[in-house]
Amino acid sequence: SAMELPFAESYKIKMVEPIRKSTREERERWIREADYNLFKLSSDKVFIDLLTDSGTGAMSDRQWSEMMLGDESYAGASSYFKMKEAIREILGFEYFLPTHQGRAAENVLFSALIHEGDIIPGNSHFDTTKGHIEFRKATACDCTIDEAFDTQKDHPFKGNVDPVKLENILKSSADRIPFIIVTVTCNSSGGQPVSLENLRMIRQIANRYGKMVIFDSARFAENAYFIKLREPACRDLSIRQIVSEMFACADAMTMSAKKDAIVNMGGFIAMRSEELFSKACVYNIMFEGYITYGGMSGRDMNALALGLYEGTEFDYLETRIRQVEYLGNKLMDMGIPVQRPIGGHAVFVDAKRFLSHIPKEEFQAQTLAIELYLEAGVRAVEIGTLLADRDPVTRENRYPALELMRLAIPRRVYTNNHMDLVATALKNIFDRKSAIQKGYRIKAEAPIMRHFTVALEPA
Numbered sequence: 001s002a003m004e005l006p007f008a009e010s011y012k013i014k015m016v017e018p019i020r021k022s023t024r025e026e027r028e029r030w031i032r033e034a035d036y037n038l039f040k041l042s043s044d045k046v047f048i049d050l051l052t053d054s055g056t057g058a059m060s061d062r063q064w065s066e067m068m069l070g071d072e073s074y075a076g077a078s079s080y081f082k083m084k085e086a087i088r089e090i091l092g093f094e095y096f097l098p099t100h101q102g103r104a105a106e107n108v109l110f111s112a113l114i115h116e117g118d119i120i121p122g123n124s125h126f127d128t129t130k131g132h133i134e135f136r137k138a139t140a141c142d143c144t145i146d147e148a149f150d151t152q153k154d155h156p157f158k159g160n161v162d163p164v165k166l167e168n169i170l171k172s173s174a175d176r177i178p179f180i181i182v183t184v185t186c187n188s189s190g191g192q193p194v195s196l197e198n199l200r201m202i203r204q205i206a207n208r209y210g211k212m213v214i215f216d217s218a219r220f221a222e223n224a225y226f227i228k229l230r231e232p233a234c235r236d237l238s239i240r241q242i243v244s245e246m247f248a249c250a251d252a253m254t255m256s257a258k259k260d261a262i263v264n265m266g267g268f269i270a271m272r273s274e275e276l277f278s279k280a281c282v283y284n285i286m287f288e289g290y291i292t293y294g295g296m297s298g299r300d301m302n303a304l305a306l307g308l309y310e311g312t313e314f315d316y317l318e319t320r321i322r323q324v325e326y327l328g329n330k331l332m333d334m335g336i337p338v339q340r341p342i343g344g345h346a347v348f349v350d351a352k353r354f355l356s357h358i359p360k361e362e363f364q365a366q367t368l369a370i371e372l373y374l375e376a377g378v379r380a381v382e383i384g385t386l387l388a389d390r391d392p393v394t395r396e397n398r399y400p401a402l403e404l405m406r407l408a409i410p411r412r413v414y415t416n417n418h419m420d421l422v423a424t425a426l427k428n429i430f431d432r433k434s435a436i437q438k439g440y441r442i443k444a445e446a447p448i449m450r451h452f453t454v455a456l457e458p459a
Ligand code: F0G
Pocket: 051, 052, 053, 054, 101, 102, 103, 104, 126, 128, 129, 183, 187, 216, 218, 219, 256, 257, 258, 267
């Protein structure tokens, strides 16, 4: 009988970018000179860069063609209208404001909505989101389901909000809550999706308390893919139909287009309310630029608009997410502890389990990321104690429930041979992990979002 054809990518490669290998001796010197902070390494010192999937994707030939058609008019550019049309058609929002990236969208929208003392419930807020909340002397309240914090427990929607946790905070503090924010997929819990059922339930709870629901939508299309695969009621819906159903539950959204719109730079806010739009316009003009470009050039708006269409095609999403799964499955087969199931944009290695003999005060996930760089020139990122930062009041280190090393896979960039190399490098470290005797300590750090610039030394 005929064999089932293997899975293969839904694109071919038209342009390549050489990357450079290095020796372990070189890497030992480079990482020391970078104060053991992978953000401080220049990219030519990295062989496979899995620091982030943000802005690191490869645009399609069609997106590059759109770049040539960009309208760079200051006001009312056709590129603005292309973006407006894509947002209306795919996401269903009437009003939008371009911003230069996702955190800028947060800055503009939160300036209009958050006041000192407010509480913003959500599912494991991303660090810039939390930063923009705390910067305004408000607090982020994490209502993610408990299952998300056990990496070894399988659950199809570890990004879900726990309705009891959400109701509790609404019951006790409704007057201090301007909106609920839901991150799809939930980056901080491992690129884990939120089910459509959960989004609808959040909408219902919000309605009962008269609250807005805002989606942090950086990876909304990956979320829709998981809904299609894992939520039986949605199996026969297209990705675009699922996306419509998801956003029907939201009043507004922030978007880092550097992820699921597959562009190198860009973002936006979208909303239904004209009143909120008018309020946000003021901040957009102040922080980003006039309302029809908001920090983006016309050509980038063109590529973004097309990226929204490409990013919501099933074949593209299947190719992308299956590659992440390919790496994740390899690591699981090797016995390496990872957040299960594998998320949409990255594999999250459980550093607390991997380096259980290193004390948490010595930054287990960062220690593992440094080892991986030394082993193979692969750059991962710490999603652990350094990122969690200090408590704004007590200034004590916050030790998060999960101490993860993230291997974020850029879209349409690396092949599965690169994934094989990453997996083998981690296996080598896993086999010799008892020889890793200590972690790192902080030499210098910034008062907020310290992980970008922190200087470390061996403990
Ligand atoms: N929200 C989520 C869920 C994100 O993952 C990010 C960025 C942002 C907001 C902010 O967007 O970078 O365009 O300003 N995440 C990147 C990452 C940095 O590596 O996960 P931005």
